[in-house]
Amino acid sequence: MKLLIAIVHDDDVHPLLEELTAKEFRVTKLATTGGFLRSGNTTLLIGVEDEKVDALIEIIRDNCESREQITTSPAPVSGTAGVFVPYPIEIKVGGATIFVVDIEKYIKL
Amino acid sequence: MKLLIAIVHDDDVHPLLEELTAKEFRVTKLATTGGFLRSGNTTLLIGVEDEKVDALIEIIRDNCESREQITTSPAPVSGTAGVFVPYPIEIKVGGATIFVVDIEKYIKL
Amino acid sequence: MKLLIAIVHDDDVHPLLEELTAKEFRVTKLATTGGFLRSGNTTLLIGVEDEKVDALIEIIRDNCESREQITTSPAPVSGTAGVFVPYPIEIKVGGATIFVVDIEKYIKL
Ligand code: NI
Ligand code: NI
Numbered sequence: 348m349k350l351l352i353a354i355v356h357d358d359d360v361h362p363l364l365e366e367l368t369a370k371e372f373r374v375t376k377l378a379t380t381g382g383f384l385r386s387g388n389t390t391l392l393i394g395v396e397d398e399k400v401d402a403l404i405e406i407i408r409d410n411c412e413s414r415e416q417i418t419t420s421p422a423p424v425s426g427t428a429g430v431f432v433p434y435p436i437e438i439k440v441g442g443a444t445i446f447v448v449d450i451e452k453y454i455k456l
Numbered sequence: 457m458k459l460l461i462a463i464v465h466d467d468d469v470h471p472l473l474e475e476l477t478a479k480e481f482r483v484t485k486l487a488t489t490g491g492f493l494r495s496g497n498t499t500l501l502i503g504v505e506d507e508k509v510d511a512l513i514e515i516i517r518d519n520c521e522s523r524e525q526i527t528t529s530p531a532p533v534s535g536t537a538g539v540f541v542p543y544p545i546e547i548k549v550g551g552a553t554i555f556v557v558d559i560e561k562y563i564k565l
Numbered sequence: 566m567k568l569l570i571a572i573v574h575d576d577d578v579h580p581l582l583e584e585l586t587a588k589e590f591r592v593t594k595l596a597t598t599g600g601f602l603r604s605g606n607t608t609l610l611i612g613v614e615d616e617k618v619d620a621l622i623e624i625i626r627d628n629c630e631s632r633e634q635i636t637t638s639p640a641p642v643s644g645t646a647g648v649f650v651p652y653p654i655e656i657k658v659g660g661a662t663i664f665v666v667d668i669e670k671y672i673k674l
């Protein structure tokens with residue numbers, strides 16, 4: 348038995364939890380405070396049998412991997428002279444950190 | 457030294473913490489968010505000497521074990537014709553998940 | 566790779582996080598609820614390479630170690646007869662608990 352501690356972006360939590368639940372993984376979601384660093388992250392605890400660790404990591408990868416997203420450039424502050432033509436910009440979203448810890452004893456009461 | 461991570465039902469937290477405190481276990485209570493799954497649970501971190509692990513698990517079992525409770529059937533929505541006779545129904549309450557993790561180093565500053 | 570779980574006093578969190586961030590440690594801050602015990606504490610998760618564990622513990626010690634602080638005695642409740650002369654008293658502040666856990670696998674997505 349392993350304990351997976353996954354720190355994922357808030358934006359990715361909802362689809363990730365849906366897939367994990369559909370595949371019957373048991374997840375506990377901890378609150379991560381909006382501190383001045385790492386705000387916007389959620390910490391998940393997932394108990395998992397050894398032989399399912401890789402499948403679990405794949406699911407997290409599919410939903411949370413760091414990736415580039417095309418967004419539209421923000422409009423300039425009003426009052427700027429001239430015509431504003433929005434242009435696409437790339438931003439980086441997602442990303443996750445996973446710790447896999449060995450469990451000595453796992454008990455379900 | 458072991459670290460016990462216990463996920464217990466909110467309803468069982470208060471009596472459990474009272475007993476753990478009385479028996480001088482040191483507990484840290486993490487906030488578990490009200491996500492769409494596992495809401496209503498609390499995660500506890502408990503550092504414990506190897507030889508007290510079994511006693512600690514027994515205390516959690518005594519306070520949190522999944523069990524049946526007799527409750528009264530809810531009254532039907534008003535407007536239903538006839539006389540309502542409440543009857544007892546069994547519901548399942550409690551339950552806990554415990555992970556026991558080995559600690560390489562334990563430091564108290 | 567190790568996972569350090571540090572439970573520190575809220576008062577010490579801000580300077581600690583500033584130093585950890587400046588030294589490029591990656592910290593996740595969990596919310597610790599204001600339960601009837603251990604309220605006022607914050608739990609930090611820090612992934613760290615084996616060879617940096619001691620340096621990390623030293624930083625936590627510098628910022629969080631249990632220490633005595635001189636404060637002024639509180640004024641007596643109003644209505645007490647006589648002149649109140651405040652005197653210095655020592656109180657204990659800070660303190661931290663650190664668990665070092667071995668990580669089987671560490672993944673950054
Ligand atoms: Ni990020
Ligand atoms: Ni339950």
Ligand code: NI
Binds near residue numbers: 574659660
């Ligand atoms: Ni304290």
